[in-house]
Amino acid sequence: MMDIDLRSTMDIQITALEWMLRDDGRYVRYYPEAGRDVYLEQLPDGSLRVTPPEFHDEVMSIFEYPLNGVYCGDNKLLLRLREFYRRCWVMKLQDPYISLIITILTQNKTADSARRTFHKLQHRYNGIDVHKMAGADKKELEELIHYSGPYKAAYIIECSRQIIERWGGSLEWMKKVSTEEAREALLSLYGVGPKTADCVLLFSLGHSVTPVDTHICRVSQRLGLSTSTGDSEAAKRKVKEDLEKKHRIPGMAHLLIINLGRDFCKALVPLHHICPVEDICPKRGVVRPERLL
Template identity: 35%
Template structure:
């Protein structure tokens, strides 16, 4: 771990608490369910739809497979795109039952790259979802890159500004020891940073505890100075 990467992690740990993970993050199929629900909707509606499924006992692949499409659609309606999401859950449940006997945790016992490849073969599962399952459910050493992790890593100079998903993931993993608990910490802490200070539209660099370590914060301050100087010159003319 480089001294700068180490310092970033230390400051994150000092300023943000690691959130308590819901119990669903122990079950790979339930992680896939909530990922499907969350597409193109907000956190509140995602939670409502998930609770609807939970109340109906529709959180296992067996139950989803037996349920009618109409029942799934009704539970998912609050999250939008409910017809597509119901169909996707049916597809996931079918593959999980047919290929894994209803238990995706078997995947987590495979070598890491094979487990990741198998997860990516599941309907609708992309890199981030596969890595969330591997890290959260299996405690495997991968760092999922969601929108907050992507943005904060690039602004902090931990990844190239033009990097794609895999480049950001591998860059972060190269900077920190291959430790699942550290990776989980880093993932959650960068999300907290992105939500509180390093916002997509207008980052709150002047309040951010990492501003002294952030190249983007320095650029932001310089741009404000330049704007201020231009404004002062303009008002003097």
């Protein structure tokens, strides 16, 4: 039986946002080929249950390998995190167009908002693809994605049209070219910024890059993995350079940093007293006291 911590696995990856988290703690994904929702949940004994059961093998195949396999360097902090989050799994690479749309939906919004919006789109269009989105009615799309930002309807429609016009509707060719060429092509699309491009490169196209947002920036600085300060665009570029070139951290290893930031290294009140790396973390830039329980 696969030993998986479902929450840690599903909360930190763009790939997982195809699954909407319900109020009852179950994850649900719409499978357009079958025309139905499929549910995934973790039972009290740690096992995973898929409903309906005939989808079990297909659903379980999305879990590729444990997160403790993503880093083999000598950084003590990352080695400690690798062991701590050994039950978190890296998910199988998803379709690059789907990854692009989901990442656009996350721009300046929560993952939960993106999950709900994507699930709604999947139901409305019986599965989305580049041609459906290129031909979507803008006003209807604005209403469907309202909680993730109605202005993104223009991004989705226009970048879909560009993908069709430039590359015949597919991003798959980007798997076979250099990271620099693929990234430049993605950044040329309407509504696509650096983090969005990096998420697509990492979670869909197999390029080992590190997407950097405010959270990765903050935690990397506190851990001493980057010498940058603040969360400006220049600081984020420096963090990206330090992680990718100075420390040579594989792209998927940034999920270790995301998990730490979500669980312990909070923005305002870092939980030093229960943090798994407290004794070896330099706590660079931390000025506020921890929360006492």
